[in-house]
Amino acid sequence: MSLQQFMNEAISPWMKEQGPDSDIVLSSRIRLARNFSDVSFPVVASEQSLAELLEFFKQEYAQQSYKDYQDMELVEMHSLQPIEKRVLVEKHLVSPHLAEQSNASAALISKNEQVSVMINEEDHLRIQLYFPGFQLDKALEQASEFDDWLEEKINYAFDEKRGYLTACPTNVGTGLRASVMMHLPALAMTQQINRMTPAINQLGLVVRGIYGEGSEAVGNIFQISNQITLGKSERDIVEDLQSVVKQLINQERRARDTLMNKSKTPLEDRVFRSFGVLRHSRIIESKEAAKCLSDLRLGIDLGFIDHVPRSILNELMILTQPGFLQHYAKTPLSPEERDVRRASLIRERLQMENNKD
């Protein structure tokens, strides 16, 4: 299979579109946790009852369509090879936890891969919706409609006082986890993100480096999400998150301007060094790849590099993960082999841009 073909299949269709503020916000996600009222939660439920629940879901929703979410396919975890599961995890369509639970767990995934409903994860249902760029409003609205559509046939576990009942006390109430993925290289370079994190935490929000831990966020990609799910309405939760994200966007833009004004040459040097590494290296670890891709993307955003599309960061961050590399190679690979494959995949991808000229 050619790289072009592989990429077309590997990158979710929704990711190929550019959303608002997509120079900084890569994607927005809404997740709703829901349970059936008359079945024990997956932690304690019998295999039998979980299998029945899955069967019901399959009968009612497999191959169905709702609005933009066409031809939903029910993928059962036990029918997949380990590498196939890993690919779904790396695309964020299923959680690592779901991939591990094999027997009665599955995911209902729409053709455009914008909606994924995980079945028999920690809760009976985990509804996830993704949008490109900064579109939490729209994501919440669509998730809520989708939730209503599911509810037509399901009696949800709901309590007047506690709201939607979930397996974990951290999700009860709205069952809502709203999150955005942000590329914040300038705030990271100037150490500002570390100073901002405690303040953001105090507002009941969490900042995580997604390809690394805490301050060491490799690739400068951060996930901001709400922690509190009880006692606030969905709208309030999303609005609080939005206001913080807007501030982060402004701060990041300001930090980029400052860097451009005060240290343009070192910045340009950094961008082109990383570009050189990506174009020429023969062995590259995921950590180094993530760092260089972040620099390259910043260089594109700042106008240093103009013949490479912005989407390269999102694309290659996904494609250079272990599962995808092995999927592309069609064979399991050792970590050393992966580093070689990673380097060659990146070179090949960048070469595609040169060929266009």
Place this chain on the structure above:
Amino acid sequence: MECQECHQRPATVHLTQVINGEKTEQHVCEQCAKEKGYMTYGDESFSLNDLLSGMFNYEGQSPLSGTKTKSYPNSQQLKCPSCGLTYQEFARIGKFGCAECYHTFGDHLNPIFRRVHSGNTTHDGKIPKRVGGDLHLRKQIEHQKIELQRLIEKEEFEEAAQARDHIRSLEKQLHEEGDGDT
């Protein structure tokens, strides 16, 4: 680089910890990282369980107030009639077994929810269309009553009168629906 734990496989997981300003680095292979519990993927899986169960147990031993500690022997004996989960098991795994657990453990859960959700114990969001029944109406009336109070305090009597009429019509609707059900 080889794994610091097993010294056999190559290190692919690099962990940097900063504790009280002191930075330590560890380089291990995936397998050892999993065994050591270093591997946490993107989402909310960062051994929240441990954190939570620690929290519940702490709650159990809380010497803070006499009245609270008195109620704990009771909570320890609670057992959900629907799924069989005991309060102790719940405290250990940090997860409920079924919807009924929420009723079984009842008000014992308030301190836990308060901690996890910044002091909140009561839902204030979406209500499911079918299962929610007349709760939609009752919530709407509740909100309107708060609004009415606010209008009266601001001495906006004309609007207050409208709000009052709105409440009356909602209440009428509620009674009619209630009659229809029984």
